[in-house]
Structures are given as C-alpha cells and as structure tokens.
Amino acid sequence: MKNRKEPVPAQAGGDARERILVTAELLFAKQGVDKTSTRDITAEAGVNVASINYYFRSKEALAEEIFMRLAQRVTVLRLADLSRYMDAARESKSSLRLEDLIDCFLRPYFAPGLHGALLARFIIQHRLHPSEMTRRVFVQYLDPFAMEFIDALCLTDKRVSRVEWLWRYNLMTGTVMLAMTDIGPANRMTALSNGQADASQTGELKRHLAGYLCRALAG
Template structure:
C-alpha cells in the first residue's frame, strides 16, 4: 500500500490532474514529472511507460469502485424480492461515493476523456479488466426487464451510465448549496438519479 505522499502516489495524482486537463496525448511526461516533482527515471521505475501509467491511474480508482459494486450486487443475490431500484442503487451509489472522495470528480473527467478521445488501446484495457462487472449488472437488468430487447436494453443502460458519469463529474446545473452537507447532497443526487434511471429503463 502506498502512502499518500509516496513518489508513486505523487506521480499518479499529477497524472490524473494533467490527463483531466489536457488529455492523454496532450499531457507529456515532461509536464508530468514537473508537476509531481520527480524525474523521468522515477516514472520508468514505478510504471515502465506512459501507457502503463495511464492504466494505473484507472486501476487506482476502478479496482475499488467495481469491488464495491460487485459486493453490493452480491448482497442482493439471496433476495428474491430485489427490485430494479435495488440493483441500480448497487451500481450508482458506490460510483457517487467515489466522486465525492478526494479527487474522485477529477477522475471522472479522466474517464470521460478515455471514451471521448477514442483510444482503442485504453478502451480494450477497460473492457478486458472491468467489462465483467457491466455484464453482471446487465444480466440482472435483463432479468428484471424481460420485455426489452437486448439492443433496447443496451441503449438504455448506456444512457443511464452517461447520466451517472455526468453526475459524478461535478458538471451540470445542480450544485451543492452552502448549507447542504456533502453527504446530504450525494444522497439527494443518488435518489434523483435512481428514480430517473428506473423511469428510463422500465418505460415501455
């Protein structure tokens, strides 16, 4: 486990910030080493290459996020009365918690860039390492929504995921009010998003 102030964590933190601001191609290793206060040898020692560094930026956040999602989904497995709201909560709530921890919202901008920049290598990495999580949730959504064709279900899940990413990134018109705590604001966001997703997924 790396301490928050370790060289590796400083590099990851600087990379996350620069990738969010400038994209993967736009952020050079020279800029990254300057921001982290390290030399190029340190980057090569800890990661080997820029591509591996990018992968570790994603692993640092997504490994924990998806472990929490799968644990929440597993808790529902023995509940024969589980609802669409329950499954959506298992998918949405861990993601919103991530977005409110540390630089979680910043990471969501990095994740959005991964899809906006059409990096096939990165997309393949994300699919190979985290695609199984989405498949498990999709199978559960399909069980609860048998009236939807496979194509229609995929369209709707894609749009729900887009709405979640938007909510996590901190963009949008709805901002936390000064007299509302982070926890309350996150709960309000979760409730609105789950209701929105239920309506979108279950509409005839």
C-alpha cells in the first residue's frame, strides 16, 4: 500500500533514535561526517542497519539534526554567559568588557563534550551548501544569538556604529570557523612553523585566537 508506514526495524525500539544521535555525533566529531558510514554508526549504537533510514531517512538528514542539537546546546551556554557578564557589568556600574564577550563566543568551541570543531564544520558546510534544515538552525538559534551578541558588542564602545560592529562580528565568525576546522595533527600552523606552533594544542589555539580577536575587534 502506498501510504503504509514502514515497520520499525528489529533491535530499533525504545531509545534507539537517541542512541543513534549520540553515537553519530561522537563519530562525526572524531572522524568527520564523510568518513563515518551508516554501518559505523549502527554498529556502535547497537541498532539494526535499517534504523538510520527509518528514523532519519538518510545520513545527511541525521547530520543536519545533530547540527540543530549542537546549535541549541551552544546557544543555551552562550546566552547564560552573556547574561552573567551583563549582570556583572550592571552591578559594578561599568562597561561590558570586549574580552568577556570574546570568551563568551569562544567557550563552546573549546568546552569538553560540546564538539565545537564539529559545529564549525557544520556552519561552513551550511555556507557552502545550505538546506532547509540548516537554514532553520540559523533562524532558530544562531541568528537570534548573533543579534543579542552584537547588541552587547555595541555596549563595549558606543563610538563604534552598529553597522561597523556587524562587520567586525561577521569577520570574527569567519576567523573562528577557519581556525576551528584546522586543528588536526597536520594543521597549517604546524606546517608553517616547522613544528614550533601547533593548532591541535587547543589551549594555545584559544589563547592566541582570543588575543587576536580582542585586538581586531577593538579596531
């Protein structure tokens, strides 16, 4: 029959959908979306090989849902940090510090378990090949946060126009995305410095990235 619902695959009941999402995110973060097969995911999650098609239709749709979940978690963390920094500035009757806002923006990319490098790859993929799902991620999570963050940037230096802050914000995000997608063992910094600098050392990367962004955004 045409509209008959496909039966649930064997071994795919209960929390199978969530296991697939959690497992796929871990594997995508570790080895990349392209290098992770549906069989890798189902074997690791302990579900039937037909489960991904049943729950998500395709690996691409699964990846897009993981993008949505990542963006949601990151947005919640950033908004909490932003609110904390703004409350502290009000209580001390001082201006927001640019350094604090940059810390707010960068922290999810380096926080354990948040898979910031994977989020950066998803964002770049959206820029290259947007879909309806990835557009929804921006409309629902990333764009609203960006507007609040730019409002906060405006408070750090009221001599700078909002349009100028928009430019600086957009250029900042591009810098961070590129930096976060080149942190493997063969990263560009290692090659250019002949091993004296290494972007896979995420603590060093964060320190240099934060310092650079502070200087660049301060203009």
